[in-house]
Amino acid sequence: EEDPIRSVCAGGLKIVILSRGNLHFVAASSVPHESEAFLQLQLEYINHQLLSMLTSAVQATLARKPGTDIRSLLGCDAPLRAVALQAEEDLSFCVDSIPTLCLNDSLRVEVQRVLGSREARVSTCLCSALCCRRSLLGLVQMKRADTRLWASDLNLALNFVVSQKIGVRGEETWTPLCLPRFRADVNVQVYIGILDAKANIYLLMISHDNSPDTFDQLRASRRAIQNALRRDNMLRQLSRSVSHNTQATAYYSYCKESSALHFFYKRHAVSP
Structure with a gap:
């Protein structure tokens, strides 16, 4: 009509x-x-x-x-x-953004450094995101504009992981998923690696290649990231932060009616 x-x-x-x-x-x-x-x-x-x-x-x-x-x-x-x-x-759905967990500035910088390190890079990986439930702890993406993902697509991926309770299935999972605003006609491959099951901290990596070699590369990347976070005691600090506040929106309770707190996340892009 x-x-x-x-x-x-x-x-x-x-x-x-x-x-x-x-x-x-x-x-x-x-x-x-x-x-x-x-x-x-x-x-x-x-x-x-x-x-x-x-x-x-x-x-x-x-x-x-x-x-x-x-x-x-x-x-x-x-x-x-x-x-x-x-x-x-969640207001992030209304403003097309990604919910982000509040972290100490220096801890966030170190998390970004680990995610973007040479040891963690995979050439076919569109993005690597360190997450807690539906909230973001850190994110790196490719620099090319045509490979960068929309916030709404990442929200859909986070929602899929949490709602399907993928973390309870084991240490790692490899599943196809379509990101409609990236490409609505094909699936990408989503790798989920659990880093701290008790704190619900996991690594989400999205690749446009579904070959077994890519899975092995993403697994190796996850291990490198996990080892670096443990070696520098960051994983324990992240778990402690999660236990104190599970979402950035929890801080709204500290605001008066006439004011508001806004948390924003600056993305860091890395070359493949």
């Missing part, structure tokens, strides 16, 4: 509709402060999380067989449920 219905108000109920090709999403809310734009953003994130699991090939599937139940293709809807809840609680 040239002018499709995007929203409907019925008393105190807002109904918002988002259509993306053969996929149609509907949100209904009676919460006064949730605007149409906010609900549209939530639906867009759900659309992207769906694509992260199925790629844009789902559009062709629905075009051929409109009655297809995509639940059978998903296998698990935990990431979709999680991203809907997270979008309500």
Whole structure:
């Protein structure tokens, strides 16, 4: 249709509709402060999380067989449920940023140094992120603009890891995942290596190459990073920081009503 219905108000109920090709999403809310734009953003994130699991090939599937139940293709809807809840609680979804854990400045610098060290580099790795649950501790990416990842794609990857409870499966995991704003038609390979299971600290590395050699290289990189963090006592410091505050947003409780604290993260790019 040239002018499709995007929203409907019925008393105190807002109904918002988002259509993306053969996929149609509907949100209904009676919460006064949730605007149409906010609900549209939530639906867009759900659309992207769906694509992260199925790629844009789902559009062709629905075009051929409109009655297809995509639940059978998903296998698990935990990431979709999680991203809907997270979008309500985390401001990073609204401003297209990555939630970041508050750390001592010198510790952050040292973490960045380790992630960007020559021993940790893998030529096919798009980014290496040290994370705690859904929060970022450190991040390095390639310098080339066409290989840099969007914050929303990284949020989807973090949400996928946490909602699927990948960390409980073992020390490391290698799984395909689509990053819609990077490339919606193909999967990249995501390597997750657990560094401290008790503190939920893990290393997330994303590669555009799915060969066994790449897995071995990422594993070697993870070991180099883990050894460096342990050798310099940084892993223990990170675990202590995590126990004190799990998210940067925890610091909002210290703010008065008339003020706010804003934490930003400066990205550091390294050459492959």
